[in-house]
Amino acid sequence: MIRVLVVDDSRVMRQIVVRTLRQAGYDWEVREAGNGVEAMAAIQEDEPDVVLSDWNMPEMSGMDLLKTMRANGFETPFGFVTSEGSPRMREQAEAAGALFLIAKPFTPEAFREVIEPVLA
Amino acid sequence: MTTATVDFASVFEIAQVVFAAMVDGDEGLLVPRDDGDDSDDDGAGAGIADPVMSWVEVHGPYSGRTAVITGAETAHALVRALLGDGDAPVTDADLVDAFGEIANVVGGNVKALLPGQGTLGLPKVATSLPPTADPLVLTLRLAWRGEPLDIAVWLTQEEEGGNR
Numbered sequence: 032m033i034r035v036l037v038v039d040d041s042r043v044m045r046q047i048v049v050r051t052l053r054q055a056g057y058d059w060e061v062r063e064a065g066n067g068v069e070a071m072a073a074i075q076e077d078e079p080d081v082v083l084s085d086w087n088m089p090e091m092s093g094m095d096l097l098k099t100m101r102a103n104g105f106e107t108p109f110g111f112v113t114s115e116g117s118p119r120m121r122e123q124a125e126a127a128g129a130l131f132l133i134a135k136p137f138t139p140e141a142f143r144e145v146i147e148p149v150l151a
Numbered sequence: 152m153t154t155a156t157v158d159f160a161s162v163f164e165i166a167q168v169v170f171a172a173m174v175d176g177d178e179g180l181l182v183p184r185d186d187g188d189d190s191d192d193d194g195a196g197a198g199i200a201d202p203v204m205s206w207v208e209v210h211g212p213y214s215g216r217t218a219v220i221t222g223a224e225t226a227h228a229l230v231r232a233l234l235g236d237g238d239a240p241v242t243d244a245d246l247v248d249a250f251g252e253i254a255n256v257v258g259g260n261v262k263a264l265l266p267g268q269g270t271l272g273l274p275k276v277a278t279s280l281p282p283t284a285d286p287l288v289l290t291l292r293l294a295w296r297g298e299p300l301d302i303a304v305w306l307t308q309e310e311e312g313g314n315r
Contacts, residue, residue, distance in 0.1 A: 087255075087259075089273060114260065116263060134263075
C-alpha cells in the first residue's frame with residue numbers, strides 16, 4: 032500500500048485532501064503534518080512513498096520543505112496542493128523538483144490527472 | 152490597467168468554483184444578492200449583522216487583501232458544510248481554520264489573476280478588519296444559501312515605472 036504524507040497547516044484542508052484521495056480511488060495509508068518542520072521530522076522518522084504539501088505554511092513553507100528534503104538526500108516524490116496555481120508558481124515548483132502542482136479548489140479528477148502518470 | 156483583470160465576473164467565477172468544490176458539491180448555491188440596495192458606497196460587509204471576516208493579504212507588485220464577510224451564524228453553517236459535520240457545534244478553532252481556508256483559496260486564486268511575482272499571507276479571521284491604506288476596488292454582494300455574504304478586494308499596484 033502506498034504511504035502518503037499530507038502536509039497542510041489547515042486541519043480541514045488536510046481532511047479534504049484525504050477525502051479527495053479516497054474519492055479519486057487511492058486507498059492509501061495516510062499520515063499528516065501541520066507544517067514543513069513537522070513534515071521533515073516525520074520524513075526522517077519514516078520516509079513515505081509520496082508527499083502532498085501545501086505551499087504557504089507557518090514555521091516552514093512547502094517550498095522550503097522540498098528544498099530541505101532534497102538537501103538531506105530524500106528524493107521522495109513530491110507534489111504541491113496549494114491555493115496559488117499560477118504559471119509562475121508551477122514553474123517554481125517544477126524547478127525545485129516537484130512532480131506536480133494541484134491548485135485548490137480541486138476535484139478527484141484533478142488528483143487522478145497528476146497522480147496516474149506518477150504511478151505509471 | 153492590469154487591475155481590470157480583477158473584476159466582478161472573474162472573482163465571482165472563482166468564488167463559485169471554490170464554494171462548489173469545497174463547500175456545497177454543486178454550483179448555484181452562491182448567487183449575486185439582490186436586496187434592493189445597489190449602492191457602491193456602502194463598503195464591504197455593510198448591512199451584514201454580527202459579521203465575521205476572513206482574509207488573506209498579498210504583497211509584491213500588488214499589495215492588498217481579499218476578504219470574505221458574512222454573519223456569524225452563516226459562517227458557522229459554512230464551516231459545518233465544509234467539515235461535513237451536520238449539526239455539530241463549531242469551535243473557535245474550527246471557525247478560524249475552515250472559514251480562513253475559504254478566504255485563503257479565494258485569495259490565492261485572485262492573486263493568480265495579478266501579473267508579477269508576489270507573496271500571499273496566511274489567512275486570518277476576526278470580527279473586524281484591520282485598517283488598510285489599499286483602496287477597496289471590488290465588493291461582491293452575494294448570498295450563500297440565501298444568507299448575505301460579501302467578497303471584497305483591496306488592491307494597490309506598487310509604483311514601478313510610473314505605471315499605477
